[in-house]
Amino acid sequence: MSNESENTGLKARKAAIRILMAVTLKNRPFDAALDEITKGADLDVRDRAFVMNLVMLTLRRFGSLKALMGRLLDRGLPRNATWTEAAILTGLAQILLMRTADHAAVNETVTLIKDLPGKEKGFAGLVNAVLRRAAREQGALLERLNSTPQDDLPAWLAESWTKTYGHDEMQHIARALQSSPPLDITLKPGEDPDLWADRLDAKIMPNGTLRRGLTDVTKLPGYEDGIWWVQDIAASLPVALLGDIQGKHVLDLCAAPGGKTMQLASRGALVTAVDRNKNRLKRLSANLERTGLDATVITADAATYTPDKPVNAILLDAPCSATGTLRRNPDVTWTKAPEDVVKLANLQARILDHAFSLLPAGGVMVYCVCSLEASEGVDQVEAFLSREATAERVPVDATEVGGMSELVTDKGDLLCLPSKRANEGGIDGFFAARLKKTK
Numbered sequence: 001m002s003n004e005s006e007n008t009g010l011k012a013r014k015a016a017i018r019i020l021m022a023v024t025l026k027n028r029p030f031d032a033a034l035d036e037i038t039k040g041a042d043l044d045v046r047d048r049a050f051v052m053n054l055v056m057l058t059l060r061r062f063g064s065l066k067a068l069m070g071r072l073l074d075r076g077l078p079r080n081a082t083w084t085e086a087a088i089l090t091g092l093a094q095i096l097l098m099r100t101a102d103h104a105a106v107n108e109t110v111t112l113i114k115d116l117p118g119k120e121k122g123f124a125g126l127v128n129a130v131l132r133r134a135a136r137e138q139g140a141l142l143e144r145l146n147s148t149p150q151d152d153l154p155a156w157l158a159e160s161w162t163k164t165y166g167h168d169e170m171q172h173i174a175r176a177l178q179s180s181p182p183l184d185i186t187l188k189p190g191e192d193p194d195l196w197a198d199r200l201d202a203k204i205m206p207n208g209t210l211r212r213g214l215t216d217v218t219k220l221p222g223y224e225d226g227i228w229w230v231q232d233i234a235a236s237l238p239v240a241l242l243g244d245i246q247g248k249h250v251l252d253l254c255a256a257p258g259g260k261t262m263q264l265a266s267r268g269a270l271v272t273a274v275d276r277n278k279n280r281l282k283r284l285s286a287n288l289e290r291t292g293l294d295a296t297v298i299t300a301d302a303a304t305y306t307p308d309k310p311v312n313a314i315l316l317d318a319p320c321s322a323t324g325t326l327r328r329n330p331d332v333t334w335t336k337a338p339e340d341v342v343k344l345a346n347l348q349a350r351i352l353d354h355a356f357s358l359l360p361a362g363g364v365m366v367y368c369v370c371s372l373e374a375s376e377g378v379d380q381v382e383a384f385l386s387r388e389a390t391a392e393r394v395p396v397d398a399t400e401v402g403g404m405s406e407l408v409t410d411k412g413d414l415l416c417l418p419s420k421r422a423n424e425g426g427i428d429g430f431f432a433a434r435l436k437k438t439k
């Protein structure tokens with residue numbers, strides 16, 4: 001029996017099932033559901049970590065686990081057997097994907113179904129049979145579970161990515177999103193990457209990002225001293241596209257929680273960081289404080305905000321569907337819908353038009369989104385270029401992004417697909433275009 005299964009029990013599994021139901025049935029964001037449900041569940045740190053891992057894993061593989069469950073149940077489940085379904089899915093995830101002892105996964109899941117107040121306790125025998133079969137036929141079932149990566153995508157996303165990137169790339173992306181992400185760290189300029197790679201037990205990526213396994217970041221060396229911050233390699237690239245910003249006034253639009261604000265400020269820019277979400281801005285201010293960096297922080301709508309002093313450059317990290325970051329936030333896979341993408345693309349266009357109007361002639365704006373949807377990325381930029389006569393695209397050169405030429409498109413935009421750099425632990429999805437005001 002692994003230590004994990006000895007220390008985790010009924011309470012943890014029950015909490016995991018409740019969180020899974022809150023996300024998939026009520027569209028609750030994972031973080032909010034986790035906080036709310038674990039607070040009342042009296043879990044120790046280890047159990048909480050187990051719950052978090054189990055739900056994240058189940059959400060990452062939700063589609064294929066559901067397909068497998070369908071095959072294991074002769075007659076399916078009634079629609080309202082929501083506890084039973086979530087119990088089977090988390091049970092399968094433990095048996096097939098985690099190193100949880102089979103008997104703990106089976107017995108405790110069955111016990112909690114037996115303990116349910118309503119009719120669902122009648123499904124305990126079924127849950128027992130399905131999970132025992134999964135434990136017996138592990139090898140074959142795991143092979144089946146891993147055979148069609150696009151099962152883990154909702155149909156609309158598989159369609160959207162097939163249309164934009166082709167069927168094979170869509171499958172590579174789906175496969176990449178099944179694994180858990182690494183921890184990427186951006187060092188303050190001037191810090192020695194070799195020294196910190198050693199201290200943090202990390203490797204140095206081509207653009208200088210440090211990469212290591214996930215852990216409690218607050219316990220890592222250099223965190224308290226504000227030497228670095230957490231930022232996926234893909235998210236760290238757009239700021240580099242602004243070039244030398246020393247002493248320039250840079251408007252950081254949609255700035256919270258401030259990963260890019262810290263990059264801008266640490267490169268010597270005079271930064272005005274704007275976001276409309278006060279709570280997220282509190283996190284931005286805390287980040288600035290920890291790292292000893294400076295920015296003017298403003299709560300405002302980026303679609304209308306006008307600064308009181310001229311700007312030299314703009315970074316617009318627009319609100320988006322975040323479909324590039326699904327392996328970090330697998331709940332979003334199941335809570336976002338195509339209508340959200342349409343709404344967000346409209347908002348992006350409004351912010352883009354207004355922001356560009358703030359630039360002086362010769363000024364540069366980097367527009368970026370952590371989305372893989374063309375309507376939020378390349379199509380958004382093409383539409384902008386066709387309606388704005390004073391805008392031109394300034395193509396990105398691979399040398400600006402650590403020589404990673406596979407991340408630069410033929411048109412000269414930055415396009416990070418999660419399937420890229422797979423043998424180094426992958427990369428979040430990101431799109432960025434550099435736009436210049438000609439007059």
Ligand SMILES: C[S@@+](CC[C@H](N)C(=O)[O-])C[C@H]1O[C@@H](n2cnc3c(N)ncnc32)[C@H](O)[C@@H]1O
Binds near residue numbers: 253254261
């Ligand atoms: C992708 S996140 C920004 C991430 C941030 N740039 C970073 O690097 O840490 C998008 C942000 O846009 C903000 N936002 C959404 N709509 C906005 C609007 N109309 N005006 C200003 N900020 C907005 C959200 O509150 C969110 O913080």
